[in-house]
Amino acid sequence: MNIFLIFFGKIVIFISKILNLGNGSTWPGHVALNIDKNFIKNIIEKNKDLKIILIAGTNGKTTTGKLIQTILEGSGKRVFQNTAGANLLNGVASSLTKFSSISGKINFDYAIFEIDENTLPLILKNIKPEIIILINLFRDQLDRYGEVNAISKKWKDALASLDSKPSLILNSDDPQIAYLGDAIKNEVKYFGVKGRKSQNTEHASDSTYCPKCASKLNYKTATFSHLGDWECSKCHLKKPKPDVENFDKYPLPGLYNKYNIHAAVLTARELGISNEKIKKALINFQPAFGRQEIIKYKNKKIQIFLSKNPASFNQSLNIITELKARHLLIILNDRIPDGRDVSWIWDVDFEKYLENFTEILVAGDRACDMALRLKYAGMDNFKTYESLKIAVTEALKGTPDNEILYTLPTYSAMLDLRKILTGKSIL
Amino acid sequence: MKNRQSPIVNIQYSITIGWLYPELMSTYGDQGNIIVLKKRCEWRKINAQVLKLNEGFNEKLLDSIDILFMGGAQDTQQKIVSKDFTVSKTESLRKKIEDDTPGLYICGAYQFLGKYYKEADGNKIKGLDIFDLYTEHPGVGKERLIGNIAIKTSDGSVVVGFENHGGRTYLGKNLKPFGQVIKGYGNNSIDSTEGAIYKNSIGTYLHGPILPKNPQIADWLIEKALERKYKKKIKLEKLDDSLSQKAKEDVLRKIASF
Helix, strand or coil, X not given: CHHHHHHHHHHXXXXXXXXXXXXXXXXXXXXXXXXXXXXXXXHHHHCCCCEEEEEECCCCHHHHHHHHHHHHHHCCCCEEECCCCCCCHHHHHHHHXXXXXXXXXXXXXXXXXXXXXXXXXXXXXXXXXXXEEECCCCCCCHHHHCCHHHHHHHHHHHHHCCCCCCEEEEECCCHHHHHHCCCCCCCEEEECCCCEECCCCCCCCCCCECCCCCXXXXXEEECCCCCEEEEECCCCCECCCCCECCCCCCCCCCHHHHHHHHHHHHHHHHCCCCHHHHHHHHCCCCCCCCEEEEEEECCEEEEEECCCCHHHHHHHHHHHHHCCCCXXXXXCCCCHHHCCCCHHHHHCCHHXXXXXXXXXXXXXXXXXXXHHHHHXXXXXXXXXXXXXXHHHHHHHHHCCCCCEEEEEECHHHHHHHHHHHHCCCCC | CCCCCCCCCCCCCEEEEEEECCCCCCCCCCHHHHHHHHHHHHCCCCEEEEEEECCCCCHXXXXXXXXXXXXXXXXXXXXXXXXXXXXXXXXXXXXXXXXXXXXXXXXXXHHHCCCEEXXXXXXXXXXXXXXXXXXXXXXXXXXXXXXXXXXXXXXXXXXXXXXXXXXXXXXXXXXXXXXXXXXXXXXXCCCCXXXXXXXXXXXXXXXXXXXXXXXXXXXXXXXXXXXXXXXXXXXXXXXXCHHHHHHHHHHHHHHHCC
């Protein structure tokens, strides 16, 4: 059965690549799982030497995965990853199809899978990973995921019922994530980032109450959102001591990327890779698509900052402000991968940043909602477009050749934008 | 700046907006409602200040409030708020509401004003018992009511939003709904009612947040607050709401195509 499913999947991947259909990274897996629900389990059991690394969290999965892949490949390992964003069971199954031989043999040392928040418990029933990395939990797509507390509870239950003993790599600065380490008997290592002194966390802070006793947390320092050096005012549960909170050379700017880089470095160290090798491998790191990716288009430069929830949107605004951005295109969609509820844009702190931009263009399915948000943030120099193509053309016209057009799209908007700029579909 | 000639002295109106538990009861972009109330006052030169009423706030602060607002929350957060509502704090809020203080209570806050909330496992959490309503979760595994929603309020205007709730709310005989569901689920997906309106207080499941795309509700709250405070009929200056209207039409088109 497997041979047939793998063969069939490979043909689908091949055809969708030729025809530029853009669904080769989920559809073969979808079909395979429908015919054989143990497809993933079976193929993994055939490849006992394949080591698996799982990455879950709201923001940073794709970048962290790419960082780890780059480091591992730098030390001569053979590594594959599921396609960014194809992080449900069908995405994992599809990538197994793609990287195995017809007989189901996988000639790689490592598989890195980024996993959707809701899918983590399911995937753990099929796969025994070597390492699980949990990066953070922010409010995101509340219509699909439910609330942050509900997800962390699901994760806790899933981790507690594991019969294997993977190492856990956890974010010490995110109370909900760090607390998972308390509940589990596995080996746990922590990464964090040194923050600034601050009493106030941002408005969209989800976890400023103790995950154990629900009392108010005190923060000695904070980085962003609810991440920082926290301690419970009542039961004194506090941030565990991080094993990595510094690195000599960061291949990507932005505070949020420090977390991703520290998670990757800690993972690499766990796998026995020396600091020298890690540093050397990361020198030539290229960002994943849509994550600070720069695309050249007709003599102009466009940089894409995927911005899909309040935490990531605030971080994007923060970093492009540091980069002295002047021309900005915001694209808001409300399709299934974006979350159908766009309420979250009111949790983004636009008021803090908007005066820095000379021109703002707004597009996407819910452009008017975004325009309304900007209006109430006190802006008046923005333009709203129904057509993304026209918005892109106009935005480029307004951006001088020696400047960069900064774009902040939601997930499906990012795919649309890339398609316009490169002519290719990804998913 | 000099103000050389101003023969007519306008009264400078001012109001205080009380934001109940901004840290705990604020999950779905609820701060957008506060932003809208404040801005629409500012644009009309009405002085508006926001008073954040956090866990452990002194209930005497309620005396100075002209508009009350409380948003939705996660279960854990709601339990913390529940504990913070002592008997006397509950009585102070009841007095405010009975005394016609305009207020907007979204989702979790709306449920909390009722008699009780029965959780999926059957456990009952006592509410403040100010609104004659109760809410029950139909049980583990039962669907949440999620999606874009449009309702018609008693004045005939269409209100749009996004709902996302597990609990089903049932109104007592004498409590009026906030609106009738045109498309969506509303209070319980059975009787086509949505929300509740009691005196000048609105309880509703509508996020979105509700006020940016339905500014007439914001203006109603502001008007009621000014009338109550200054004890006279007040007509607010009209604002350009064409952008709100367009955003609302986008949602209505989306709903119609479903």
